[in-house]
Amino acid sequence: MKKLLTVKSFIIGIGIILIxxxxxxxxxxxxxxxxxxxxxxxxxxxxxxxxxxxxKAVVSGIHVWNFINVMGVCYLAYKAIKKVKQRATIE
Known part of the structure; x- marks a missing residue:
């Protein structure tokens, strides 16, 4: 079951990158x-x-989209750090 979630997460990640x-x-x-x-x-x-x-609207849209991407990367980094710390406390 865990492998299925990993494949599903990978496909969703690739889809988000393509979008x-x-x-x-x-x-x-x-x-x-x-x-x-x-x-x-x-x-x-x-x-x-x-x-x-x-x-001007298009350039502003690009700036907003860049901000959304930066926030997404920060969120993923936060989740990764949180997961690494959680594994370190379990071991």
Whole structure:
């Protein structure tokens, strides 16, 4: 039974990673619009002044998604440390 849970957890983990990559690809495709139609007269490249509202929303979405990823990694590190400490106290 434990091996089945391990395989199931592995498949779920791979699925989460693939969804994460799909979200980054989606944001990247949305940002291609900014890169294709960038106008130097509007401001420096990647500055807020040179972006449309849509581009600002996409960049903000990437920042939010990065924050979610960092929090997820911190959570997984916390769970791993907690599990290692629990095993150390049992032995």
């Amino acid at each position: 994460d990559l799909a979200v980054y690809i989606f944001f990247g495709l949305l940002l291609m619009n900014y890169d294709d139609f960038y106008d130097e007269s509007k401001g420096e490249y990647w500055s807020w002044e040179s972006m449309s509202g849509f581009d």
